[in-house]
Amino acid sequence: MRGVSRASLDEVTRRLDALLPSANAATLGHELFEVVALLEQEHSLRRWLADQANAAESKSGLIGHLLESKVSPATVLVVSDIVQARWSNARDLVDAAERTAVYATAAAAEGDQRLGELEDDLFRFGRIVAAEPELRAALTAEGVAVEHKRTLVENLLSGKVDAATLCLVTEAVTRPRGRTLEQGLDHFGQLVAERAKRYVAVVRTAVPLSEAQQTRLEAVLTRVYGRAIHLNIEIAPEVVGGLSIRVGDEVIDGTVAGRIAEVRRRLAG
Structure with missing residues (x-):
């Protein structure tokens, strides 16, 4: 998300964080996923809720009418916050609802x-x-x-x-x-x-990494990206040797297979 949607998502997330300590996180997550399914199914409703020409109070009132007897008060509050915010398009609104559902679901694990x-x-x-x-x-x-x-x-x-x-x-x-x-x-x-508050690094390697190697790799990547790194290790014999590391959209390919592929591309060019 960018622009107005990014700012709205940050505010919705801040309000969700304030609500979570007093809510049943697992129930909230489940109910928010049901709301996502509703918005995915009801195209006209989704577009109307995302239309900036419609008053925020009207959107909140409609959501209250639709959900009040079906979900917990916490879910009504979160969805009301979402629909009253400004979104660049209807897809961003639904994505925000899904994101809050994941955050709420994760909050139950976060407590443990x-x-x-x-x-x-x-x-x-x-x-x-x-x-x-x-x-x-x-x-x-x-x-x-x-x-x-x-x-x-x-x-x-x-x-x-x-x-x-x-x-x-x-x-x-x-x-x-x-x-x-x-x-x-x-x-x-x-x-x-x-x-x-960390990044995920997907590491592909031909052989398993020892705990010491994983610890060193985490430390190096944390310094590079300026945020804690969680490693997901994938054993892939086809890489032959070395490591392929993906953090978001960025790939660091230090594998033998990657170097061979690069040579082939250069020869073909």
Whole structure:
């Protein structure tokens, strides 16, 4: 988001942070995801709420009427804050609602100091899905009922991960919002890292890194980027040697495979 939407998101997030200590974070996150689904489904409602020509009070009043008997007061307050803010377009409004849903869901884990584990759980599940074509096909098949996919996720993960992980994985599977499953899991992981005020570095290496190597790499990347770094390690024999590191959109490729590919590109040019 940029411009007016960025400023509105910052204000909405600030108000959410003030509300979270007195709210049931897990319930708030679940209900906000339901609001996201409603806004995705109701195109006219979404456009009307994002239209800056409509009065903020009218938007808040409509949301109160639609949600008051269906969700907690905390959810009504958060959604009212969102719709009263100014957004560059309807998509930014829905993205803001989704972001608050992820933040609220993560807040339950944050209270238990589990944000790092939550990031790891999302990353690991994404890699499991990528390595299991049949599982991925079952989770992403078109025309399959949402409840069937939700049950499948619960059967896979119930008792193995906490409620926050289960919620975010279920959302990525059942309501992808135009993303692939891997993109959805990665997006949620990035938002969790954002809540922890750190960056995620996806490290691809041919062999596992020792704890000492991981600690040194974290320290180096923290100095480079000026913020704490959470490492997600992916073992990829095809890189041959060295490391490929992705932080956001930036890739540092020090692998043998990367150097060979660069030589080939130069020769071809």
